[in-house]
Amino acid sequence: MPPQIVDAPRMRRSVAEGNRGTQPALPPPDCGAMLAAMTDTPSVKRLAAAASAWRSAPDDAAARTRLAVLLWRRPDLADASHLPAIAAMIRDPQIDPAQFERAGWVALGPTPPDPADPQTAALWLERHDLAIALIEETQVADGVAEHLLSAVRRWLLLERKTGAFPRLAAALLRQAAINGGAWPFDAEERAALAAAPDFLAAYLPEPPGTMEGEFAAPVTRAVAAQYGRWPYPVWQRANAVTMRSLGDSLRACGPDAPILPDRPNILVAGCGTGREALSIARMAPDATVTAIELSETSLAVARERCAGQANLRLLRHDLHAVAELGQRFDYIACSGVLHHLPDPEAGWAALVDVLASGGAMQVAMYSRIARLQVAAARMRLGMLTQEPVSDDVIREARRKLIAAPLPSVTDSRDFFSTAGVHDLLFHVHEDCFDIPRIERATDALGLKLLRFQLPTPEDAKQYRELAPHDPLHRDFAAWHTYEMRHPSTFAGMYRMTLARAS
Secondary structure, X not given: OOOOOOOHHHHHHHHHXXXXXXXXXXXXXXXXXXXXXXXXXXXXXXXXXXXXXXXXXXXXXXXXXXXXXXXXHOHHHOOHXXXXXXXXXXXXXXXXXXXXXXXXXXXXXXXXXXXXXHHHHHHHHHHOHHHHHHHHHOOOOOHHHHHHHHHHHHHHHHOOOHHHOHHHHHHHHHHHHHHOOOOOXXXXXXXXXXXXHHHHHHOOOOOOOOOOXXXXXXXXXXXXXXXXXXXXXXXOOOOOOOOOOHHHHHHOOOOOXXXXXXXXXXXXXXXXXXXXXXXXXXXXXXOEEEEEEOOHHHHHHHXXXXXXXXXXXXXXXXXXXXXXXXXXXXXXXXXXXXHHOOOHHHHHHHHHHOEEEEEEEEEEEOEOOOOHHXXXXXXXXXXXXXXXXXXXXXHHHHHHHHHOOOHHHHOOHHHHOHHHHHHHHOOOOOOOEOHHHHHHHHHHHOEEEEEEOOOOHHHHHHHHHHOOOOXXXXXXXHHHHHHHHOOOOOOOOEEEEEEEOO
């Protein structure tokens, strides 16, 4: 699933620039009240409680996972007090390292080493265990950190200093393999790569081997080809411990939510590189989980990352032909897929047709309103969007948008990898939804909305204030009103749980 969009990099950039320049202006008179309100938000309280629980029991798996999840959701709240926890968990094979990446760079301080002095920055990075771990373990998705690391990479290459900084050079090689070579570079660097074959992959990592076949529909063929060359989503590992079981998640949807059988049969439709499928398999360890995907290349990544999860089966299969599996499913998850189909409602109907009586379904799709910022980014890129997509085109798109940021686009985690940028800005087919369209589709498909999901506790609080009559989050009209007032809420996706209507 698309990650939550946060503005932490832009906030940190402003702080760093202020510290390097003149003395900042005095705060406005009500700044104290504003800061007090910020420290009283649900997210602040939850993070403080999770950090305290970790300090009390640093080896407790649930305490570790809870803190990791909360730092993922609000990396802008990280500070130096979180560094011991981040350092203890960033390389833990039982913890998703992406949850710490932005929080780690934020917690390291508002004034990172100066990119204008890359030698000093390289010395700092080479000796800093946590910084090296943040580069090696997961995709760097922080604008300030990327700017710093790109400047250091350039200096290492042009000054031929990679041998003097072996840890840093190896970390940059690993980072490029993770992000697909997303960082822009100039002609001087490209020319110098010929004399640095051992460092070439820090700029131009080897692309995946594509293994795609034919599908009947042209859109389906094009989508499969895209994910064959740029497997998505980008991830390294998932949390081994889940904070809530799948059954608990359904019970939270209300007293009339379906109850899954003891050994449910679950379908993940369009699993990509397998992150969601693995998470669901761990949330429901007694279930049999079947995950289907068009791209054989993406499935190869999924098989590697999900190896050892005995209750998960990964298959290459077209969602439109899901009935050919010959099964009924008690729970179906379909995230980030319907809006890429030639006919989203027809694909949705195919899934409903294999949903067991009394079953439940979670779907997630793009919001047409929230994606207006993406449309603005595409307009800013101009004719570049008409060129055949390549890594060079993706890097040039990133260069243009880094120079003129659009926060909900350039702060998205997807903006920091070639696969993510392709999915975000250059996808071969996209048919977005709005809430009235979702309501029409659910009515036509005989589905009942159980719960609309909001990204943060602050969003949930705002929704309660707008719609106190709707504690179960089921009023389409209220949701439409809420989105009109807060159009960036679903910058990731709409996400909702449904069941067959009685």
